[in-house]
Amino acid sequence: MRRQQFAARVWAKLIAHEKASALLSPGQRILAAVSGGPDSVCLAHYLAQRGRALRLEVRILHVHHGLRGRSADADAQFVLRLGASLGLPVEVVRADARARAAARGKGLEDAGRELRYAALTRAARRWKCDAVATGHQLDDQAETVILHLLRGTRLRALGAIAPKRPLAPGIALIRPLLPLSRKEIELYLERHGLEHRVDRSNQSLEFTRNWLRHRILPLLAQRQPRVREHLAGIAAQVRREYD
Numbered sequence: 001m002r003r004q005q006f007a008a009r010v011w012a013k014l015i016a017h018e019k020a021s022a023l024l025s026p027g028q029r030i031l032a033a034v035s036g037g038p039d040s041v042c043l044a045h046y047l048a049q050r051g052r053a054l055r056l057e058v059r060i061l062h063v064h065h066g067l068r069g070r071s072a073d074a075d076a077q078f079v080l081r082l083g084a085s086l087g088l089p090v091e092v093v094r095a096d097a098r099a100r101a102a103a104r105g106k107g108l109e110d111a112g113r114e115l116r117y118a119a120l121t122r123a124a125r126r127w128k129c130d131a132v133a134t135g136h137q138l139d140d141q142a143e144t145v146i147l148h149l150l151r152g153t154r155l156r157a158l159g160a161i162a163p164k165r166p167l168a169p170g171i172a173l174i175r176p177l178l179p180l181s182r183k184e185i186e187l188y189l190e191r192h193g194l195e196h197r198v199d200r201s202n203q204s205l206e207f208t209r210n211w212l213r214h215r216i217l218p219l220l221a222q223r224q225p226r227v228r229e230h231l232a233g234i235a236a237q238v239r240r241e242y243d
Helices: 003-020 038-054 069-086 097-104 108-126 138-151 155-159 182-191 208-223 227-242
Strands: 029-033 057-064 090-094 131-133 164-168 171-174
Touching: 003 182, 029 038, 029 108, 038 057, 038 069, 038 182, 057 069, 057 108, 069 090, 090 108, 097 108, 108 131, 108 164, 108 171, 138 155, 138 182, 138 208, 138 227, 155 227, 208 227
Parallel strands: 029 057, 029 131, 057 090, 131 171
Antiparallel strands: 164 171
């Protein structure tokens, strides 16, 4: 697909999703969670572009979880450079995911997630933001539906990742990239000349989500190429029924 055609199609998807889910409106203050990975870099770029059109005040927060040593330090430096290149202010917050996991008897993933959302909520309150944006996308949605099925769940939980939900009083949690697949995001970055960081821990099959991502979903896609879209469609239908 030609570059201009691809860009137009992806942009149309993002704008349609934004409007259907009422994610953004003129003059808002938005806090973007940016790790430096491909999804969050795409998110930061998209919000910077939309910020000009909607007069948004966009800020970036990067949470350094105290894991992966110099690699994590390099992630933080990368996000600072990214913010500067996009004209967006950046704050780096440090958190000790390992200590949190030990204190709460949780896995590192869960502990890191708790710390990340706590930091995002505090920063959003401090900066009087209207919304916090995360880079969740189509593959994340499909993986989450399968995770809930594997672990056993109530029907409502199959709604998985909502495009928009309350995070704290007066602050929404929004997912502007939810209709895009991981492949589309990679192409978006390539065609905009955007670099990103790679977290090697995302390749470890020790984590169930990574196992689904690298083994199970590709296997299912061999039989049904649109399996991600179908799983995301189930989640959307469940959310509509409960709404």
